[in-house]
Amino acid sequence: MIPRPAPTAGDTAWFVEARFGLFVHWGLYALPARHEWVKQRERLTDAAYHPYFARFEPDRYDPVAWARDARAAGMRYAVITTKHHEGFCLWDSALTDYKAPNTPAGRDLLRPFVDACRAEGLRVGFYHSLIDWHHPDFPVDGLHPQRDDEGARAANAGRDLGRYVDYLHGQVRELLTGYGPIDIIWFDFSYPDLVWGGKGRDAWRSAELLATVRELQPGILVNDRLDLPGSADFVTPEQEQPRGWVTVGGAPVVWEACQTLNGSWGYDRDNLDWKSPEQLVRLLVDSVSKGGNLLLNVGPTGRGAFDPRARATLAAIGEWTDLHGRALYGATASEATPPPDCRYTRRGDRLYLHLFAWPFRHVHLDGLAGKVAYAQFLHDASEVKRQPPALHPSRPLSDTVSAASRDTLTLELPVQRPDVLVPVVELFLDGNGDGDGDSGR
Numbered sequence: 001m002i003p004r005p006a007p008t009a010g011d012t013a014w015f016v017e018a019r020f021g022l023f024v025h026w027g028l029y030a031l032p033a034r035h036e037w038v039k040q041r042e043r044l045t046d047a048a049y050h051p052y053f054a055r056f057e058p059d060r061y062d063p064v065a066w067a068r069d070a071r072a073a074g075m076r077y078a079v080i081t082t083k084h085h086e087g088f089c090l091w092d093s094a095l096t097d098y099k100a101p102n103t104p105a106g107r108d109l110l111r112p113f114v115d116a117c118r119a120e121g122l123r124v125g126f127y128h129s130l131i132d133w134h135h136p137d138f139p140v141d142g143l144h145p146q147r148d149d150e151g152a153r154a155a156n157a158g159r160d161l162g163r164y165v166d167y168l169h170g171q172v173r174e175l176l177t178g179y180g181p182i183d184i185i186w187f188d189f190s191y192p193d194l195v196w197g198g199k200g201r202d203a204w205r206s207a208e209l210l211a212t213v214r215e216l217q218p219g220i221l222v223n224d225r226l227d228l229p230g231s232a233d234f235v236t237p238e239q240e241q242p243r244g245w246v247t248v249g250g251a252p253v254v255w256e257a258c259q260t261l262n263g264s265w266g267y268d269r270d271n272l273d274w275k276s277p278e279q280l281v282r283l284l285v286d287s288v289s290k291g292g293n294l295l296l297n298v299g300p301t302g303r304g305a306f307d308p309r310a311r312a313t314l315a316a317i318g319e320w321t322d323l324h325g326r327a328l329y330g331a332t333a334s335e336a337t338p339p340p341d342c343r344y345t346r347r348g349d350r351l352y353l354h355l356f357a358w359p360f361r362h363v364h365l366d367g368l369a370g371k372v373a374y375a376q377f378l379h380d381a382s383e384v385k386r387q388p389p390a391l392h393p394s395r396p397l398s399d400t401v402s403a404a405s406r407d408t409l410t411l412e413l414p415v416q417r418p419d420v421l422v423p424v425v426e427l428f429l430d431g432n433g434d435g436d437g438d439s440g441r
């Protein structure tokens with residue numbers, strides 16, 4: 001049985017069809033260019049962090065180019081950091097001075113992004129940090145940049161979390177009223193178990209925040225980081241691939257893995273941990289084969305551009321998605337168990353065999369004998385021959401290379417692996433199951 005997540009308050013239909021989205025982490029941390037947690041990791045004070053605000057001048061910011069790159073990569077939606085943990089706001093919030101219009105950027109940077117995405121046919125989501133390491137009422141806690149500063153800790157008495165949370169709710173209201181229909185709100189994150197100053201649903205007043213979100217944007221999708229069990233439209237495993245369809249309390253849910261290009265979300269100049277395009281396509285396929293989405297991150301530079309490595313990677317992924325969209329959009333998990341080093345995705349009567357490793361001449365598909373009417377490579381529609389099952393038991397070659405079971409369909413592969421990042425065989429399932437499928441080689 002293919003899992004069917006129970007309906008939620010938001011509209012997940014477009015989301016599970018879309019399968020592939022762009023995550024953008026962009027803020028002041030693009031200037032130090034050593035991870036978006038740099039303020040926290042290096043215990044920087046507001047004063048030490050201020051140069052990045054004073055010098056934030058993204059003269060190459062071209063959200064139309066970003067949206068085009070995303071679209072060309074095969075992405076169908078984009079989620080941008082309106083504010084990350086550093087507290088800096090990309091939009092012209094009436095509730096703070098700590099915003100892009102007050103930097104050399106001199107303007108609201110969010111609106112052109114939203115407009116560009118819409119023009120490119122991308123759905124739009126806002127990532128919004130629950131945490132805020134700049135707001136004067138956000139308490140110094142065990143995660144805060146000033147966690148080791150005794151003076152700052154002592155000053156906590158003067159910090160009023162309630163006032164910060166009013167600000168948080170007020171900003172979410174701004175974001176969900178000022179920019180037209182928004183498809184996703186991606187809150188980040190709760191840490192109720194942190195020993196010193198943990199924060200979860202009580203601290204954020206999550207239930208109230210969620211009610212505001214649903215009232216302002218019916219249909220919007222809300223992620224699972226508000227610490228409100230049962231409230232999420234989708235679940236967000238981060239920098240790890242689940243072993244199967246994600247479940248919560250034993251029930252399957254809509255889910256989206258978020259992954260980086262190089263381990264960092266913000267632009268990280270000296271980080272060389274880049275994943276290859278092939279690895280990234282596998283992550284995408286792996287997610288869809290387990291019924292999930294992939295949200296792939298780019299951290300633009302301080303000048304506002306996608307750096308050349310990111311662009312090249314997106315372009316390479318786009319070459320693959322362009323030819324393999326049938327195996328991706330609107331596709332989901334299959335009941336069939338794939339051979340080693342392979343994944344299946346399924347859409348209607350088509351089953352897609354994604355080959356992560358290239359076997360020599362044969363691949364054996366358990367349970368599919370008599371169920372496949374035709375097989376071809378997806379990238380060029382060249383036929384992939386099937387060995388007739390009738391011959392299996394008596395033919396020595398087949399006995400050797402085929403699995404023993406009569407239920408196994410064996411495909412004949414060329415010795416040369418097709419020159420695509422992940423080769424895919426498109427299997428046309430024979431709906432009536434009369435065995436007709438294997439006769440017409």
Ligand code: GLC
Nearest residue numbers: 025036037188189238258265
């Ligand atoms: C996190 C991190 C972070 C990143 C994010 C994306 O929890 O704090 O910097 O924005 O998750 O999933």
